[in-house]
Amino acid sequence: MLIILSDNLQIVLEDTEPIHRKRHHVIINAKMKILICGGGNGAHCFTALASACQNVEVNVLTIYKDEAERWTDALKSSELIVSISKPDGSVTETHSKPSLVTKDPQVAVDGVHIIFIVVPAYVHQFYLQVLSPYIKPNTLIVGLPGHAGFELQCLHMLHRESRKCAIVGFESLPWACRIIEYGKRVQLLGFKDILHASFLLGANCNLQFPAIETIQSILGPIPSIKVAANVLAVALMTGSIMHPPIMYGKWKNWDKTPLDVKPLFYQGVDEEQANIATSLSDEVVKTAKQIQEMCPDLDMSDVVHLSDWFKAHYQDGIADNSSLMMSMRTNRAYEGLVHPMKALDNGYVPDFAYRYTTEDVPFGLVVLKGLAVIAGVATPTMDKIIQWAQSIIGKEYIIGTDLVGKDVKFSRAPQSFGLNTLEQVQDFISSHIC
16 A cells, blocks of 8 residues: 655555554655764664665764774775674675764754664763754654653753754664674664654644654664654663663672673573563553553553563564563574673673663663652662662662662653653643644
């Protein structure tokens, strides 16, 4: 079935697929210019895929050290190659090149329709700061992923300009991927089947293209994007709660002895780690249900337990979904992924400065804790993980079980924006986009 969305875009729905895996293929008939921010695994993978799309021009902005120069130099002698692992074990390759890789935000954002921010959440603020003077009205800003609180941070930093823009925040990355050779080759290990997103449209924003369908066309048919009912539902989804419980379960009793090999991350999950993740997910689901009870107009049904999330997002990739532990251990997309480690002369030690703690706690669990406080839900498992994590990264978010630590203001919890009730959160969002 063909639907004409505008003079520039068409969408084809392939009705032979089941509804949960229906393909949406958008034909872009006019040049679409996008900006991808970042220089890591996700940015490499997305740049390779997007640059291969017909009628899509890709600029890349990376402001970290000399990444822009390194990437530019690499592309002088080679295209960017993404190796895509398929469910049947086969591997395909896509070769492409972005139009530009730069560290200059003014040059990077010139003429773009969509800005994709593909960096860890703790860097979002810096990219928004350097880009905000140059963002034109009717621009779509996408957090890929957004992580919990992304939309609140965008609204806070863009102020009144939020009314002239649209914001999309994804719950997680669409793929598991890793750089093989910087600027030249990236490996795509597996796709999620479904990806949830928030969508906010400013009252004075006049997008010239359908936001979600266009993003879908650039990402490709998988994962299928599902727009969540509201921002809070996306914030409470599981992208931020997978890594911390595994890290906590693995390292909370570590005796500081270096390991001979890097331990497997998901494939090495044991019953204790899975039980911790289960308890954490129970608290998040309870928070979502309580929020909907407090405000029936807020549909929180998209917030599901972590075990159900795995079954929905990796339908074809999990060999044994009989339990959360086995779903993690037998997920093809996670094959070979190891704990973040640092090499020493006598072995390996955990890298607690990695994003699994420095990102997923202040821009994940602390945000969820803030929502749980607003909802009046006790979170003993979440509290234990935050207490452990803040001790190893030198931060203070909770004191006892209270979200009153000195570093809350640097997180994206609603309380960091002065929002302490559900009504205040809703008013904050509506006042910035209306």
